[in-house]
Amino acid sequence: MRIVAGQWRGRKLVAPSGEITRPTADRTRETLFSMLTSRLGSFEELAVLDLFAGSGALGLEALSRGAASCTFVEQEASAVKAIRANIDALDARRQTTVQQASVMSLGPAKQPHDLILLDPPYGTGAGEVALDRMLRLGWIGPATWMALETGAKETVSIKGLDCVADRRVGKARLWLLRLASDAA
Template identity: 75%
Template sequence: MRIVAGDWRGRTLVAPKGELTRPTADRTRETLFNMLASRLGSFEGLAVADLFAGSGALGFEALSRGAAHCLFVEQESRAVEAIRTNAKKLGAERKITIRSGSVMALGPASAALDILLLDPPYGTGAGQVALDRMLRLGWIGQASWIALETGAREDVEVKGLAVDAVRQVGKAKLTLLRYAPD
């Protein structure tokens, strides 16, 4: 697994051992970040969350492209250790916060984030449940972009969010969402 673009382009990341996580493929990550870049222009100075983070590949990709800070949320201890290892390898310790635990345990946000990246287990609906909660707790604002990776056959619908774009990449479906109050 490698960083696709930015300051750390080509640098390798470690993935947690075992089958508890499913790292986002390089090709899928490249497609996702191309989709975001075409809408955002730049990642400079943005606040990002990598939820259901696994190895942290999505968050580290955003940091490599100029994001100022990334919150990683992951409940599997081996994955949390992989995130710590990757942060140290990249010299990114000061740009990250790691919360070891469930995304559903997050409390109210102090401010909305610019980008939320979610890669929950396929077929569980966990991403949509988490987004509903995060919307109610202020993590998502009018300027936020949300990227949700699901299985190719999963549909995404979250009250208060509108689908901006959908792309299928192999067995994955990438859905970009925006704040859309009723």
């Protein structure tokens, strides 16, 4: 696993030991960030939230491309250890916060984030449940973009959010979501 683009392009990342997590493949991450770049233009100064963070590859990719900060949320101890190792290797401590917790334990947000990245276990519906919760707790605002990775055959429908784009990449399906126009 490597950072695809930006200031840390080509830098290797460590993955959590064991089979508790499923790291997003480089090709899938490249496709996701291409989809986001075509809509955002730039990641400069974005506040990012990486949920079900695993190795932290998604959030670190956003930081490499210019995001101002990233909060990583992951409950598995081996994954948190990998996230911290990757942050240390990239000297990104000042831009990051790591929370070892369940996504479902997050409380109300102080303010909405610009970009929320979710890579939950496939086939669980955890991403939809998490986004519904994030919406109700103020993590999502009118300017927030959300990117959700699911299994290729899964569908996504979340009250209050619109699907802007989706794309299949191998065994994965990438979804870009925004606050519904009638909810903004």
